Amino acid sequence: xxxxxxxxxxxxxxxxxxxxxxxxxxxxxxxxxxxxxxxxxxxxxxxxxxxxxxxxxxxxxxxxxxxxxxxxxxxxxxxxxxxxxxxxxxxxxxxxxxxxxxxxxxxxxxxxxxxxxxxxxxxxxxxxxxxxxxxxxxxxxxxxxxxxxxxxxxxxxxxxxxxxxxxxxxxxxxxxxxxxxxxxxxxxxxxxxxxxxxxxxxxxxxxxxxxxxxxxxxxxxxxxxxxxxxxxxxxxxxxxxxxxxxxxxxxxxxxxxxxxxxxxxxxxxxxxxxxxxxxxxxxxxxxxxxxxxxxxxxxxxxxxxxxxx
Numbered sequence: 001x002x003x004x005x006x007x008x009x010x011x012x013x014x015x016x017x018x019x020x021x022x023x024x025x026x027x028x029x030x031x032x033x034x035x036x037x038x039x040x041x042x043x044x045x046x047x048x049x050x051x052x053x054x055x056x057x058x059x060x061x062x063x064x065x066x067x068x069x070x071x072x073x074x075x076x077x078x079x080x081x082x083x084x085x086x087x088x089x090x091x092x093x094x095x096x097x098x099x100x101x102x103x104x105x106x107x108x109x110x111x112x113x114x115x116x117x118x119x120x121x122x123x124x125x126x127x128x129x130x131x132x133x134x135x136x137x138x139x140x141x142x143x144x145x146x147x148x149x150x151x152x153x154x155x156x157x158x159x160x161x162x163x164x165x166x167x168x169x170x171x172x173x174x175x176x177x178x179x180x181x182x183x184x185x186x187x188x189x190x191x192x193x194x195x196x197x198x199x200x201x202x203x204x205x206x207x208x209x210x211x212x213x214x215x216x217x218x219x220x221x222x223x224x225x226x227x228x229x230x231x232x233x234x235x236x237x238x239x240x241x242x243x244x245x246x247x248x249x250x251x252x253x254x255x256x257x258x259x260x261x262x263x264x265x266x267x268x269x270x271x272x273x274x275x276x277x278x279x280x281x282x283x284x285x286x287x288x289x290x291x292x293x294x295x296x297x298x299x300x301x302x303x304x305x306x307x308x309x
Contacts (some may be wrong), residue, residue: 135160137194142186144231144306145220151231153220156184159212165197166210167246169238171225176246178213182223185215185232189304193235196266207259211238211246213299233306237263238299239281248298252280260300264290267302276301 143154161168161177168178185193197210213236216229223229229236238248240259249255264283267275268290275290277283278297284290293301 134163137190139187139190142232144186144233146231148228148231148234148303151220153184153186153216153218153230153232156216156218156220156232157187157190158218159183159185159190159193159215163194163197164209165201166193166212168212169248171213171236174248176211181218182214182216183212184218184220185235186304186307188307189215189233189235192270192304196263196270200263200266203262204259208240208244208246210240210263211248212236213238228301228303231306233304235302236299237267237302239263250298252278252282252297255281257282264300267300271304272302273305274301274303276303 137157137160140155140157142156145152145154158180159168161180161183167176168183169176170178170182172179193212197212200210201207214223214226214229215235216232217223220231226234228234240256240263241247241249241254242256243254260281261283264275264277264285268285272289275285276293276296277290277300279292279294280297283300
């Protein structure tokens, strides 16, 4: 579809034309007529009306165009849709500028939209953050044979490498998590570990998760780096760090002694037979249970009594 010069659009008072800045060849829209149309045949606008009259008429046109900017012309597209054509855009064309591009879709009036909905951005709902799904414990009825330093384990229960209150540390590779085959213990050992770390974290929700080390192999027996850990009754627990990092403390000054002492106290209250701690840690407890021992400056070694059955 093409528009012809001086053609009136949408039966309004606006005439699609272009005004030359110097005023010599001006063509302005006013009730479907231009200044050239009003001039006598063969006369220029200046000669026909005089410069003062021409300026007065131009001022009148500007006033009318300014009043029309508050109105909007409806451009009918189809029987079920109408697009808003703002008055300022029409005024821009009348001033000789190029037509503005169409409104972006988010600003276009939509049929059936509630009042004030035009231009409103659709807000995306934030996805609900779900807690990570940790593996469940596969409980088994175990039997601990022999001694912690000369024994074996049958049908042990595996502690998952990670949980809501703990992570595991691999002392062979010095990283999180520990290898799954190094985390087998008697089910009573596993239950006490889970119970203690859950109560500890409930009392200190801002504290880092507890770092758990080696327990035993699936069938027990000798384990590298240890003289014990052979029948599922021993577990290493690393001291909490002041910086909250989930790794072993490199020196005693990195240990959060208050939280470490609370862990020692909780294991003692849960019936631990022995809790071996480092000399430089300053951790204390009943002398028959809490025992300073070499090579335990970064972790406590907890040993439970063998079950009566």
